[in-house]
Amino acid sequence: MCGIVGLFLKDKTLEPELGALIAGMLGVMCDRGPDSAGFAVYGAGAPGMVKLTVRGPEGTDFAVLGARIEAATDVLVSVSPRATHAVLTVPAAEEATVRAALAEVAPEMRIVGAGSRMELYKEVGLPSQVATRFALDTMSGTHAIGHTRMATESAVTTDGAHPFSTGPDQCLVHNGSLSNHAGVRRELEREGLRLATDNDSEVAAAYLTHRMKAGDTLGEALTHSLDDLDGFYTFVVGTESGFGVLRDPIACKPAVLAETDRYVAFGSEYRALVDLPGIEHAKVWEPEPGKVYFWEHAA
Amino acid sequence: MSVLELDTPTGARVVDLSTSSVRELNAALHALKADTNATRWQVLNPRGRHALAAGIDAPVTVEIDGHAGYYCAGMNKLATVIVNGNAGVGVAENIMSGLVHVKGDASQSAGATGCGGLIIIDGNASARCGISMKGVDIVVKGSVGHMSAFMAQAGALVVLGDAGEALGDSLYEAKLFVRGSVASLGADCIEKGLRDEHRALLASKLEAAGILGEVDIGEFRRYGSGRTLYHFHVDNVSSY
Numbered sequence: 232m233c234g235i236v237g238l239f240l241k242d243k244t245l246e247p248e249l250g251a252l253i254a255g256m257l258g259v260m261c262d263r264g265p266d267s268a269g270f271a272v273y274g275a276g277a278p279g280m281v282k283l284t285v286r287g288p289e290g291t292d293f294a295v296l297g298a299r300i301e302a303a304t305d306v307l308v309s310v311s312p313r314a315t316h317a318v319l320t321v322p323a324a325e326e327a328t329v330r331a332a333l334a335e336v337a338p339e340m341r342i343v344g345a346g347s348r349m350e351l352y353k354e355v356g357l358p359s360q361v362a363t364r365f366a367l368d369t370m371s372g373t374h375a376i377g378h379t380r381m382a383t384e385s386a387v388t389t390d391g392a393h394p395f396s397t398g399p400d401q402c403l404v405h406n407g408s409l410s411n412h413a414g415v416r417r418e419l420e421r422e423g424l425r426l427a428t429d430n431d432s433e434v435a436a437a438y439l440t441h442r443m444k445a446g447d448t449l450g451e452a453l454t455h456s457l458d459d460l461d462g463f464y465t466f467v468v469g470t471e472s473g474f475g476v477l478r479d480p481i482a483c484k485p486a487v488l489a490e491t492d493r494y495v496a497f498g499s500e501y502r503a504l505v506d507l508p509g510i511e512h513a514k515v516w517e518p519e520p521g522k523v524y525f526w527e528h529a530a
Numbered sequence: 531m532s533v534l535e536l537d538t539p540t541g542a543r544v545v546d547l548s549t550s551s552v553r554e555l556n557a558a559l560h561a562l563k564a565d566t567n568a569t570r571w572q573v574l575n576p577r578g579r580h581a582l583a584a585g586i587d588a589p590v591t592v593e594i595d596g597h598a599g600y601y602c603a604g605m606n607k608l609a610t611v612i613v614n615g616n617a618g619v620g621v622a623e624n625i626m627s628g629l630v631h632v633k634g635d636a637s638q639s640a641g642a643t644g645c646g647g648l649i650i651i652d653g654n655a656s657a658r659c660g661i662s663m664k665g666v667d668i669v670v671k672g673s674v675g676h677m678s679a680f681m682a683q684a685g686a687l688v689v690l691g692d693a694g695e696a697l698g699d700s701l702y703e704a705k706l707f708v709r710g711s712v713a714s715l716g717a718d719c720i721e722k723g724l725r726d727e728h729r730a731l732l733a734s735k736l737e738a739a740g741i742l743g744e745v746d747i748g749e750f751r752r753y754g755s756g757r758t759l760y761h762f763h764v765d766n767v768s769s770y
Contacts, residue, residue, distance in 0.1 A: 481657075481676075482638070482656070482657050482675070482676075485618075485619060485637070485638075500578060500599060500600075500618065501578035501597050501599060501616065501618060502577060502578035502579065502599055504578075505577040505578055511596075515597065515616055515634075515635075516635060517635060517637055517638075517654075517656050519656075519675070520657065520675070520676065
């Protein structure tokens with residue numbers, strides 16, 4: 232099955248509550264996917280800085296890691312640890328230097344997401360416990376997506392957990408299974424993209440990244456994926472300023488959207504949305520198969 | 531019985547799902563006898579939970595105040611179940627008799643395999659509405675999604691709005707009436723003329739749904755089985 236949630240805020244006064252709201256939605260979706268969970272939160276960014284979300288083994292001392300990178304690069308690294316993950320904030324101009332140093336001094340680390348605003352956390356375990364470990368309820372931001380996984384196409388590992396991020400400030404969560412992911416993967420690799428896992432959903436994320444790199448808007452990239460991605464899917468996608476939803480033309484996987492003046496919310500089931508403020512007066516509908524939905528903040 | 535039952539001024543039994551479980555609600559409804567005096571039930575705080583009011587076999591009315599999750603009012607017999615909101619996947623699946631009325635939209639597979647009774651959906655129903663229906667009547671005031679009435683065997687599907695792709699694919703003898711556009715017809719589904727007997731049938735379904743006179747029967751088009759898939763035909767051998 233898998234469960235997906237997403238929340239895109241229109242009302243700035245809700246931003247401090249973003250993490251708590253999405254944590255509640257994720258918790259309700261535990262019984263759609265108890266294997267692992269993950270979420271991406273678009274929080275505050277600083278001009279000229281890049282946030283690298285890195286994941287390490289249990290017990291990693293991220294303060295020490297930051298000091299080792301600083302020693303190796305002379306770049307000032309600000310470190311915000313959360314359980315097995317940490318966000319390293321570095322000057323955008325030094326991103327490549329820091330990535331190279333990280334691979335050198337701590338090859339066991341994996342960069343799971345990067346961008347000016349996006350932070351991305353994922354782990355195996357019951358989704359509500361994963362959310363608690365990362366203190367999701369304390370995070371604020373403009374939009375967030377989350378996923379609870381019932382593994383079908385690849386192993387129950389942290390690498391196999393969603394969201395998948397394959398471009399700056401871009402991430403995707405997927406409920407379903409792609410039937411042509413191997414072919415699309417070969418095409419993307421021929422174009423020079425490097426995928427980190429065997430997961431079919433990462434292929435979908437990389438496909439969208441590839442399209443957007445070629446100049447597509449999020450909406451256009453989603454429209455193209457209707458032609459190029461076969462299989463069952465409900466995608467929820469985040470970009471720095473946008474939030475998109477797409478279901479395959481057969482609409483095998485469930486989806487519910489809700490919209491009020493204050494937010495747009497997505498859930499695999501309506502149950503996930505019941506604690507959102509004002510949901511009883513929201514416009515609630517089932518997104519149509521093969522129809523692209525996306526919302527964007529003014530850049 | 532830990533289900534909270536309060537006699538309200540209207541005489542309805544109230545089950546608040548913020549304090550009672552769905553299992554308790556359904557157990558209370560299943561225990562009802564045909565001659566029960568507890569004929570009116572109100573369900574508060576459904577919060578999209580699944581299998582609400584499923585499996586009732588008594589002539590009672592259950593009103594659900596909010597959105598329902600999957601398989602609401604499944605297997606319904608004799609009861610009237612009203613959802614004051616949207617319903618999730620498979621509402622009134624395998625309904626045998628009685629009435630299920632969704633005041634909002636319904637998700638996929640509404641009324642799947644229904645054998646009898648009536649389903650009224652005030653909003654839209656999505657894909658596969660009435661899949662394999664076997665005698666149930668379904669009246670959708672909005673539109674229905676793709677593959678609606680797939681393999682439908684008996685009963686009537688009345689759609690006041692539009693129908694999605696592949697309407698009536700592999701249709702048997704169910705009768706389909708659509709007022710709006712049909713994106714495409716499925717295999718062996720054809721448009722048929724609207725004769726007086728069909729107008730009368732359609733009128734009776736609209737009357738049952740309480741909207742006779744609100745819509746012009748002449749605006750509907752009738753679809754049914756072309757009956758070419760009934761028997762083996764060697765020209766179709768590659769399709770089997």
